Amino acid sequence: MEGFRILEVKQSIFENNDRDADRLREELRREKTFLLNLMSSPGSGKTTTLKRTIAALKDEFRIGVMEADIDSDVDAAAIEQTGAKVIQIHTGGMCHLDADMTRQGLRGLGTEDVDLAILENIGNLVCPAEFDTGAVKNAMILSVPEGDDKPLKYPLMFSICDVLLINKIDVLPYFDFDIEKCKEYVRRLNPNMVILPVSSRTGEGIDAWADWLRKETRAFIG
């Protein structure tokens, strides 16, 4: 039997999600818990990246992970093996999480012993971009096999994120993916975005990503 809890979150009762998201960030500041919202397409490597991230930072921060999924728990089972605190959130078919659903997840996880909370959002480049979860920072992953033109097609997601991980760079030789072209598309939408090429399979580039996340977490929790 799994050791993690499965929480069915309910759709928000708040009319103004943006205001509720701001409220959640204030709560997180008081609780000294940094929340990262991690988004991507299905299969771009969120869970594998999370495992690498936990391995890199687990000696410095108490990490808690919320795995959002429509109704499976394969990701929470994978994260549990790292020893990090984890909860599986089921959205019951919904394609995104809003701030109150995220708050339900944080309460289910328990943040009193968590410095760095990470929400692995639903695999979807459209809907999650439209709802502020209350996270302190938004990160996204674009994987090499998806193609360098995705910023043109999902501009909102690339506009609202603080950092972009270009994942699966170990397979660059087998795909027509031009990193410079991708960066140029991203810069047009979001000139300040931090762009980090990584391979969560080989570990390449994970240090730079862990450095970014360490700095942001420390700046927030003090």
Add this chain to the structure above:
Amino acid sequence: MEGFRILEVKQSIFENNDRDADRLREELRREKTFLLNLMSSPGSGKTTTLKRTIAALKDEFRIGVMEADIDSDVDAAAIEQTGAKVIQIHTGGMCHLDADMTRQGLRGLGTEDVDLAILENIGNLVCPAEFDTGAVKNAMILSVPEGDDKPLKYPLMFSICDVLLINKIDVLPYFDFDIEKCKEYVRRLNPNMVILPVSSRTGEGIDAWADWLRKETRAFIG
């Protein structure tokens, strides 16, 4: 300047989308136009697969393509080069198309000279599965880099489709993707699903896919 039209579709005014979808299928039958709804994650190869499909079937059917996107037109530009009739549909941020939005697209495309219409839906494994577009058949693509566990995580999409193309099989050596395991996950959800491994880059397997689509189209348009 591009030769294709860009159509901004409006959200449906119909309360009962399922009934409207049935109505659209009746209209298509009268017009002798087969409509295929093609769905997948972002970057799994819908457009490249479409180009191969058009090349395989353009001498047998008059083909029309509706490229749905949030607000870019890169896919319509790619399809235009094949010589097929094409229209770009913009959903204005919406993550799916319903039957009436599809009907608006078909009217914009013009079906009087189209035997086989193909809707390339928004890249998303969640929302498009929830709305019957009125298509005669639903096809989906899962690409090898996305992982063999996707049926577990996006069960509705795998349940409502008639055919699954497992794309990018040319890169199987570089990814941990077990085709037999994937098939087993799919069969649990959808025992009758036709599963076809293809590589739209190399053309491998495209003949079997074209055979399936030819048979379905002929059966519908008579």
